[in-house]
Amino acid sequence: MLLVAVVLPWSTLSLPGLFEGPLNSPGTLQLLAICLVFAGLALGYDLLFGRAGLLSFGHALYVAAGAYGVDILVSHYGWQLWTAAAVTVPAAAVLAALLGSVALRTSGIAFSMVTLAFAQVGHIVINRDPGGLTGGEEGLPLSSAGLPAMFTGVVNTVNLYWLALAFLTVVVLVVHAIDRAPLGRTLTGLRDDERRIAVLGLSPYRLKLLAFVLAGTLAGLGGVIYALVVGGASPHIASSELTLSLIVMAVLGGAGTRWGAVVGGFLYAYLDQRLARLGGSLPGPFGEPLFVLGTLFILAVYFAPGGLASLGSRLEPLRRALRPRRPGDGHPAPVTDAV
Amino acid sequence: MILKINDLSVRLGGSHILQGVAFDVAETGVTALLGRNGVGKTTTLRAVLGEVPATGEVLFDGRPALGRATHRLVRDGLGYVPEDRCVFAGLTVAENLRLAVRVPSPDFDLVFDLFPELRQRAGQRAGTLSGGQQQMVAIARVLLNPNRLLLVDEPTKGLAPAVVTAVAAVLERVATRVPILLVEQNLAVVRRLATDAVVLEAGRTAWRGRAADLLSDADATRSLLGVGTTAGRH
Amino acid sequence: MSTVVLLALTGLGLAALYFLIASGLSLVFGLAGVLNFAHGLFLSVGAYAAWTVSESWGLAPAVLLGIAVAAATGALVELVLIRPLYTRHTEQVLVTVGLSLAGVALLQSVWGADARVFPRPAWASSVVSIAGAQVPADRFLLIGAAVLVLLGLLAFLRFTRYGLVIRAGVENRDMVSALGIDVRNAFTLVFTIGGALAGLAGILAGMYFSSISPGQGASLLIFAFIVVVIGGLGSVTGAFAAAVAVGLLQQFVNYYGTAGAGDVSVVALLAAVLLLRPAGLAGKAAPA
Incomplete structure (x- = not known):
């Protein structure tokens, strides 16, 4: 899949209906870049939700920290992009460590509420425009003065696309490395039965905090990339609605699976943008992207509890039945159990 | 038989807690459900009640019980006195x-x-x-x-000796009216009340028969329950 | 002095709204274990239903209709969406999340994204003089409604069979079933009550702010969540005390501190309460 993404900018193919203009036009590339960023953000969130079983309602805060952090340093203080990013991402990590260490003293629904409340503070502060820093409800456009020439101008949209793809690759590498490492198994063990992990002599609190900080760092990085791709930051990315949509993405795709959240994030972001553009031409509530996505999501919870990733494994018996039988193919292949 | 259990299995959170439990409960008297800690006694009661998902066959009063809602079973006369x-x-x-x-x-x-x-x-x-x-x-x-049957889970747990005796006396009176499936660690209480006994081991039925036969067999009691017959509690 | 009185009464008015939303949320969570993100939708549905007929029917019947529609929405959501996912709490939360997103979008497509002017009884626009303060009468409308609801709810919980089932179910749902009671009927009931109270809150919020908009429920909902957690999940009196604390704190700090400081201080209060008493002011330990 990533391979397709790599060759895509050289394609002049037109897919009418799916995209306006050929694949390598700036408009399409920007749309795709946003989809890639959300794919990465969703997978980063799934490290918390699908793997560690932490239902955080405040992930938007760290995305916003990354986006506003870099935006403010570049646009108000005239920093160079790379220096600003190098400061912002660790700052998001520190923020996640501080707030996570408080929030993780609670568990279950209370944890969800505390993270929601912390993020709400971020949303409120950004909306109030303290000291004229955040631009309030209008948002803060990213000043191009501090940006390298390669990221400015419409002709360079392809570079933003590369950047978004690089971000997604980083998230995929990190999360998949964790999946393979003992840490990944410990985290899923934590999700399934916290006492068992505690019996092994590991501290559930520290493990959860580690996952929280890692996810927060990836979110901060994603925020930086997002600000570059869309050319600024707006209060929407700090809202609880953004976190809710990350949850929707992870669940739609298949929480806790290798590629589920990536696919879910990409599709969600694509539909969100396309539906918004088509909005006027669709009848009634179907003109509202959130109506369509929310309804899809509810249907997915009922009819595809493992998300899109589980549909593949559900079709597996059918595929096996159709496959010609080879000697030694006697017992069925294990069906991956999507959670 | 008021309750017939066959091949009862329960999986919870990846562990196979019951692996084919099978026993019957008579229409009268007390049937003691025994075994060491963690062999699945409470889980068996909760599976019969429909509080945990289970497979196998459970007939309560001749009707299949698995898959029925807890409150319906209770309304049909399945009384439950839970642990704690x-x-x-x-x-x-x-x-x-x-x-x-x-x-x-x-x-x-x-x-x-x-x-x-x-x-x-x-x-x-x-x-x-x-x-x-x-x-x-x-x-x-x-x-x-x-009630048609009572499920009573460790009624004397954590009680002072005088209270244990009082509770046992009450159950003895109750047992003259309605059969009881009793989970109990206190063998003195079992000796006083139980007519039949079932012993679970690692999620399976390890022994079933007359309670008196089990309690008079010191070796069986030691190997199945991990206690000597003379000790009230371990 | 007059400023303090005005701030206190305004804070209590806000507290009344929080309480009306939070009491239903708290009962739903305490009994059914569902963190209901769609609760804000019940609020908006009630407000829009009342708004739609208020011109032709008059205000009082419109209010009753709004409450009824919101109650029916609550019952329907429980029966159709929540019940099939019995005991699967994470999925239930996810469904309410989806519903809150889709529902607000649906309202927006029917009534538009812009705020609508909401009618209020004439006397609520008057001003009452108390201890030198000129207090708008709508505050008393909110406070009075909340106090009546509190008393009604407490009487219901204390003196009726269903109230008994709900109180017992908040403590131990499984044990209620094990006594032969179909506890799911009580789930539908708390969703209906929660819907009705949220609808009332939506209408009163409309009167208080003089307008309604599709997103209004969601923004009030976050503070109601905070009230629920501070008050202790499942506790009506806890929710009442927490609503008063949150409403007053928010008003006073917003007035004497910088803009937005009140909202921040409410969250700080939440963090403090959770760290000191994870179960909230009056609650039992939160299950899961």
């Missing part, structure tokens, strides 16, 4: 009893005859009662309604 009493701590004694009533003429006479103390403590919050008094409330709750 589970009285509603924030409700008064009277409210705890009133909540349990589901027939037009509940047997308050029997309840206050067995537990006269509950009448005086009607207005007290159940959470402030002693363990023995809470156990009385828990037993009284099921006795208000007619």
Whole structure:
């Protein structure tokens, strides 16, 4: 899949209906870049939700920290992009460590509420425009003065696309490395039965905090990339609605699976943008992207509890039945159990 | 047979807690369900009640019980006295009893005859009662309604010796009216009440027969229950 | 002094709204274990239903209709969406999340994204003089409604069979079933009550702010969540005390501190309460 993404900018193919203009036009590339960023953000969130079983309602805060952090340093203080990013991402990590260490003293629904409340503070502060820093409800456009020439101008949209793809690759590498490492198994063990992990002599609190900080760092990085791709930051990315949509993405795709959240994030972001553009031409509530996505999501919870990733494994018996039988193919292949 | 259990299996959170439990409960008397800690005694009761998902066959009063809602089984006469009493701590004694009533003429006479103390403590919050008094409330709750079978889980756990004797005396009286499937660690109580016995080991039925036969066999008791027959509790 | 009185009464008015939303949320969570993100939708549905007929029917019947529609929405959501996912709490939360997103979008497509002017009884626009303060009468409308609801709810919980089942179910749902009671009927009931109270809150919020908009429920909902957690999940009196604390704190700090400081201080209060008493002011330990 990533391979397709790599060759895509050289394609002049037109897919009418799916995209306006050929694949390598700036408009399409920007749309795709946003989809890639959300794919990465969703997978980063799934490290918390699908793997560690932490239902955080405040992930938007760290995305916003990354986006506003870099935006403010570049646009108000005239920093160079790379220096600003190098400061912002660790700052998001520190923020996640501080707030996570408080929030993780609670568990279950209370944890969800505390993270929601912390993020709400971020949303409120950004909306109030303290000291004229955040631009309030209008948002803060990213000043191009501090940006390298390669990221400015419409002709360079392809570079933003590369950047978004690089971000997604980083998230995929990190999360998949964790999946393979003992840490990944410990985290899923934590999700399934916290006492068992505690019996092994590991501290559930520290493990959860580690996952929280890692996810927060990836979110901060994603925020930086997002600000570059869309050319600024707006209060929407700090809202609880953004976190809710990350949850929707992870669940739609298949929480806790290798590629589920990536696919879910990409599709969600694509539909969100396309539906918004088509909005006027669709009848009634179907003109509202959130109506369509929310309804899809509810249907997915009922009819595809493992998300899109589980549909593949559900079709597996059918595929096996159709496959010609080879000697030694006697017992069925294990069906991956999507959670 | 009021209860027939066959090939009962329960999986919870990846572990196979019951792996084909099979035994029957007679129409009269007390059947003791025994075994070491963690062999699945409580899980067996909860599976019969439909509180945990289970596979296999359970016939209560001749009808399949698995897959039926807990409250329907209870209305059909399956009374449950859970481990740790589970009285509603924030409700008064009277409210705890009133909540349990589901027939037009509940047997308050029997309840206050067995537990006269509950009448005086009607207005007290159940959470402030002693363990023995809470156990009385828990037993009284099921006795208000007619039952075909009682599931009683460790009724003497954590109680003082004098209270243990009192609870055993009550159960002995109750057992003359309705059969009981009793989970109990205290072998003196088992000896006093039980007619039949079933022993579980690692999620399976390891022994079934007359309670007296089990308790008179020192080797079987030691190997199955991990205790000598003379010791009341380990 | 007059400023303090005005701030206090305004804070209590806000507290009344929080309480009306939070009491239903708290009962739903305490009994059914569902963190209901769609609760804000019930609020908006009630407000829009009342707004739609208020011109032709008059205000009082419109209010009753709004409450009824919101109650029916609550019952329907429980029966159709929540019940099939019995005991699968994470999925239930996810469904309410989806519903809150889709529902607000649906309202927006029917009534538009812009705020609508909401009618109020004439006397609510008058001003009452108390201890030198000129207090708008709508505050008393909110406070009075909340106090009546509190008393009604407490009487219902204390003196009725269903109230008994709900109180017991908040403590231990499984044990209620094990007494032969179909506890799911009580779930539908708390969703209906929660819907009705949220609808009332939506209408009163409309009167208080003089306008309604599709997103209004969601923004009030976050503070109601905070009230629920501070008050202790499942506790009506806890929710009442927490609503008063949150409403007053928010008003006073917003007035004497910088803009937005009140909202921040409410969250700080939440963090403090959770760290000191994870179960909230009056609650039992939160299950899961």
